[in-house]
Amino acid sequence: MSTLAHTVGDSATMLRRNLKHAVRYPSLTAVVIALPVVFLLLFVYVFGGTLGNGLGGVAGGRSAYVDYVTPGILLLALAGAAQGTAISVAMDMTEGIVARFRTMSIARAAVLTGHVVGAVTQTLIGLAVVVAVALLVGFRPDAGPAQWLAAAGLLTLTAFAITWLSVALGMVPKSVESASNLPMPLMLLPFLGSGFVPTDSMPGWLAWFAGHQPFTPIMETLRGLLLAGPVDGGDALAAVAWCAGISLVGYLWARRLYDRDPSR
Known part of the structure; x- marks a missing residue:
């Protein structure tokens, strides 16, 4: 068997292991889905009537706000999934299971690959649930098949990037409790971007940060795709660049941490 075939086979085994673990212990997946759904309902039904009337000076109310906020909620769901991945x-x-894997004839890349592919799969399932709830509360996207496909591709790319980063964050501390806290700052980024209100309504210094952080161009691109509006080419390019950069940094960091001396 070639090295590539060996790695692919071992990665598939590790993927099955992680998916079975998720099925047997669904609490983390449930929390990942529940948190963005709660925020969606809170912002739409409590704040939506007022915030929707302030979007671009148009009195759109709650129906306008649910269309605006859904991309931010999707990014919040992605950020929340990072915590579950880091804990796992x-x-x-x-x-001690990784120490046992090190003594077995298992491709070194398989363990991390199984975690990443399994986490991305769980995250995409969670996103589908969030979209379904958004549709039930009034989200009305105008996207065609090509735009839906592009939006799904961008969400998958973002999930892949955040997952690699969260895998690395899960290996930094020496305890599960500490690992659960490290991804928490990611959940602030949708709030400190264009996820819930336009950036031009923010103070100058905060608007500058919101415009230069990773999640804002991703949310703006998703908003343009799902609502069949104009998609800013600069935002789309920045979104892909941020995802590629975070993926690379997360992968290199995770591989270095995985290959370090276990006794340290």
Whole structure:
């Protein structure tokens, strides 16, 4: 068997392991889905009537706001999934299973690949649930098939990037409790961007930060795709560039942490 075939086979085994673990212990997946749904309902039904009337000076009310806020909620769901991934990786690293894998004839890339593909799969399922709830509360996208496909591709790319970063974050600390806290700042980024209000309504210094952080161009691109509006080419390019950069940094960081001396 070639090295590539060996790696692919071992990665598939690790993927099955992680998916079975998610099915047997669904609490993390449930929390990942529940949190963005709660925020969606809160912002739409409590704040939506007022905030929707302030979008571009048009009195659109709650129906306008649910269309505006859904891309931000989707990014919030992606950020929330990072915590579950970090916890899962930290459990493997601290409970000795990775040490056992190191003694077996398993491709070194398979363990991390299984975590990443499994986490991305869970995250996309969670996003589908969030979109379904958004549709039930009034989200009315105008996207055609090509735009839906582009939006799904961007969400998958973003999930891939955040997952690699969260895998690395899960290997940094020496305890599961610490690992659960490290991805938390990611959940602030949709709020400190264009996820819930336009950036031009913010103070100058905060608007500058919102315009230069990773999530804003991703949310703006998603908003343009899902609502069949104009998609700014600069935002789309920045979104893909941020995803590629975060993926690369997360992968290199995770590989370095995984290959370090376990005794350290």
